[in-house]
Amino acid sequence: MSKIAGIKDKSLETYGERSGQPTISTESLTYPTPIPLSTILTNPTSLLPAGPIEAGGSGDRIIVMFSGVLQWAAGESGPATAVAKIGIYLDGSSTPSYFISVFVPATNAPPTTPPLPTPFSLFWETPANGAYEVDVKAVTTSGACYAANGSIVLITTPV
């Protein structure tokens, strides 16, 4: 379709299909079930059991927000301390684009008492435009623990 006189920068060529929504788009999910974390540093466990989430596009950046807790699973014997490394992984990479480390205390470990959840959350934005498969993975660098009550929100913003 040709450009249209009198609407410079407003023709259809200027605006892609998604430009009709000059706002953000979002995706989210929660997963309450405890997930045992891998202790193999080269094989972190995904905290998104349904698989990575596809988001973004050539003109978009993606804000990743994730919150959850680390704990012993109900009924699990313990106690023992652990340190977990939680990261954001893009497109199946084995290297996290961003990560945090979390100490999980041993106190109140089941089965004698309920698990003592250690909360964590992380915020990060892709540094460049593009479409990505976003995954959040965790691995223990010492000890063992579970991740539970994970919640992820992806906000895709046009740049």
Place this chain on the structure above:
Amino acid sequence: MKIAGLKGRSPETYPSHRASGLVDTNSEVYTDPVSLTTTPANLFGAGSFAGTPGNKIIVAYSGVISASSGSILVAISVVLDDATTLYTYEFEVTASNLPLPFSLVFETPAALAATPDPHAITILGSTVSGTATVAANGSIVLISTPS
């Protein structure tokens, strides 16, 4: 003026500037560890983040305390224009329970004033006593929304 054949895409649909309904984002990961003492330290070295007058700014930060001189209190603040503390929260750091993740979310309560242009938004950290270290990989996301 509406244009035939452009239902839903006429100039009326598209304002002249993206500021209508569009957010702007800014983000940074700071890869150097930051030492915290009783003197507030910038969690991004000497850097601050620009805030557009007339907009509200959502600040989301996540990081980790990786070292501490003992059981101490750490304060993290969002500061505007190196002068006004907009938000502060404190948490206890115990040396035996590290690394300790922390995060904050905050939105400026009103649109930023017309001056200065741009505003400077800074994230500061300090201790009530003792020392602590914010590990590398502090991450900030700022979302600027027209109000």
